[in-house]
Amino acid sequence: MGAAMSAVLTPLGTVASTVFPPLGVVAVIIATTAATVVNLIHSLHTSHIRENPTLREISSHAQEAADAARADAEAAREEAAAARAEAEEAACADAQRVLREMLEREEAERAALAQNHAEAEEAGRAARADMERARQVLAESKRAEEDAKQRVEQAQRAAEEEKRKAMQAQAAAEQAAIEANERACAAKKAQQEAEERLQKGIQPVIMPSRKELEAAKERWLEAAKERVQYKEGLFHFAVAGVAGGGKSSLINAFRGLRNRDIALGAAPTGVTETTLAVSRLPDPNKANPFVWYDIPGAGTLRITDWQYFHAQGLYVFDCIIVVYDSRFTMTDIAILMNCKRFNIPTYIVRSKADAHIRSVMREMGYDSEDEDAPRTLRKTLYKTAREDYITETRTNVKRNLEEANLPDQRVYIVSNEVLFTIVKSQTLPNKIIDELELMRDLLSEAHSRRCVPPLPLA
Numbered sequence: 001m002g003a004a005m006s007a008v009l010t011p012l013g014t015v016a017s018t019v020f021p022p023l024g025v026v027a028v029i030i031a032t033t034a035a036t037v038v039n040l041i042h043s044l045h046t047s048h049i050r051e052n053p054t055l056r057e058i059s060s061h062a063q064e065a066a067d068a069a070r071a072d073a074e075a076a077r078e079e080a081a082a083a084r085a086e087a088e089e090a091a092c093a094d095a096q097r098v099l100r101e102m103l104e105r106e107e108a109e110r111a112a113l114a115q116n117h118a119e120a121e122e123a124g125r126a127a128r129a130d131m132e133r134a135r136q137v138l139a140e141s142k143r144a145e146e147d148a149k150q151r152v153e154q155a156q157r158a159a160e161e162e163k164r165k166a167m168q169a170q171a172a173a174e175q176a177a178i179e180a181n182e183r184a185c186a187a188k189k190a191q192q193e194a195e196e197r198l199q200k201g202i203q204p205v206i207m208p209s210r211k212e213l214e215a216a217k218e219r220w221l222e223a224a225k226e227r228v229q230y231k232e233g234l235f236h237f238a239v240a241g242v243a244g245g246g247k248s249s250l251i252n253a254f255r256g257l258r259n260r261d262i263a264l265g266a267a268p269t270g271v272t273e274t275t276l277a278v279s280r281l282p283d284p285n286k287a288n289p290f291v292w293y294d295i296p297g298a299g300t301l302r303i304t305d306w307q308y309f310h311a312q313g314l315y316v317f318d319c320i321i322v323v324y325d326s327r328f329t330m331t332d333i334a335i336l337m338n339c340k341r342f343n344i345p346t347y348i349v350r351s352k353a354d355a356h357i358r359s360v361m362r363e364m365g366y367d368s369e370d371e372d373a374p375r376t377l378r379k380t381l382y383k384t385a386r387e388d389y390i391t392e393t394r395t396n397v398k399r400n401l402e403e404a405n406l407p408d409q410r411v412y413i414v415s416n417e418v419l420f421t422i423v424k425s426q427t428l429p430n431k432i433i434d435e436l437e438l439m440r441d442l443l444s445e446a447h448s449r450r451c452v453p454p455l456p457l458a
Contacts, residue, residue, distance in 0.1 A: 224313030228293060229280055235446045238317040240295040240335055245325045246351035246416065251292045253419040254439075255284055267294045278312060293317065314338070318446055319345040325352055328397055333404045340406065345445045347412060350393050353433055354415040360385035389413070390433065412438040 230236060237254075239247045248267035252259055257266040267281055279294040295312050314320055320339055322332050332348075339346045350356075366381045390413055397411040412434040419435040421427060428436065 224316040230316055234289050234291050236291050236317045238293040238295055239321045241323040242329055242331050245323045247323045248294050249416045250323055250351055251294050253416040256423040315342045321347045321349055323349045323351050328400045336406055349412045353413045357385050357389050360389050
């Protein structure tokens with residue numbers, strides 16, 4: 001810039017001397033001035049430039065002012081910090097004071113509340129104690145009242161009990177007197193009846209007491225089962241009755257055997273008593289789980305009728321068929337009575353029906369050897385004789401059961417020949433009476449007593 005400025009100012013002095021020739025002094029001045037300017041410019045170019053004093057002063061003043069301002073600000077901050085510290089300290093002190101006051105107030109309230117609570121508890125305890133004492137006094141008074149009432153009632157009951165016992169004793173004495181009189185009368189009557197029966201040749205029937213039965217029950221049962229070869233899973237049918245009643249023939253018919261089939265296991269029969277010991281006779285048909293027992297007949301010299309039931313151990317069988325021929329005896333009654341005591345099913349059977357009906361027909365005038373007799377007359381007489389025989393048999397049994405104080409039960413009237421035909425041939429003869437119903441009832445009773453019913457299907 002200085003060189004450019006010199007290049008401009010140098011011609012300027014020449015131009016000034018040309019333009020203003022007369023003015024030589026002025027020109028010199030201008031030229032001198034220009035040279036001075038040129039030197040100054042050159043000096044400015046080459047000299048070291050110092051800082052602007054004004055700016056320096058201003059800057060110095062500004063620095064001082066800034067320092068003063070910072071000092072003031074620092075002082076203000078310190079004052080503010082001191083003021084804040086004082087304020088915080090004052091606030092903290094106030095807060096602590098307020099907190100102390102609140103704590104003191106809360107402590108005072110808590111102490112007052114605790115005192116009130118303690119006083120309330122003490123008052124409650126005192127009230128409860130008073131109430132408990134009052135309750136105890138009331139309970140004691142009630143107990144005393146109840147005790148007094150119970151003592152009165154006990155005294156009344158004791159008096160009533162004494163009165164009742166006295167009346168019972170009086171009634172018992174009167175009843176004992178009546179019973180003693182009745183027993184005496186009954187004994188006298190029984191003695192008279194026994195004497196009359198003995199005069200007629202009828203022996204007394206021995207009936208064991210319940211106590212005797214219970215005492216000997218297990219011993220009797222085991223011994224009797226062993227004696228008759230009793231086996232679980234089989235049905236044991238006993239046929240009993242007086243001697244000559246047709247027991248063996250009936251068993252043979254039930255088993256599908258004739259009396260002459262001794263080789264096939266038929267029970268022996270005869271005019272005299274042939275069964276002297278209990279005979280065990282399995283059914284010939286192995287599919288039938290039956291065992292028949294031919295029991296020796298009663299009323300013989302070997303077996304007295306009044307000991308018949310116990311001597312033969314009849315209490316072990318599933319059922320007992322009481323067979324009689326002509327007369328329903330006291331032995332038959334005794335068997336039925338004992339069966340009732342042991343809850344053993346019984347069936348009363350009158351055997352030899354065909355022979356008895358022919359006997360009735362002969363009494364009506366029918367002669368079986370008369371070949372000229374009309375067949376229609378024979379049929380008519382047979383029908384009448386059959387009906388009379390059935391009516392007479394059932395009436396007689398019913399009367400004998402009533403006299404023995406036994407419940408009425410059916411009597412089955414059978415012919416061994418008809419029964420054999422049903423079992424063996426599985427056909428129904430024309431002269432059938434009760435044979436088929438006897439078989440049905442006998443097997444139905446055995447099934448209901450011994451067979452377990454099948455489980456229901458799921």
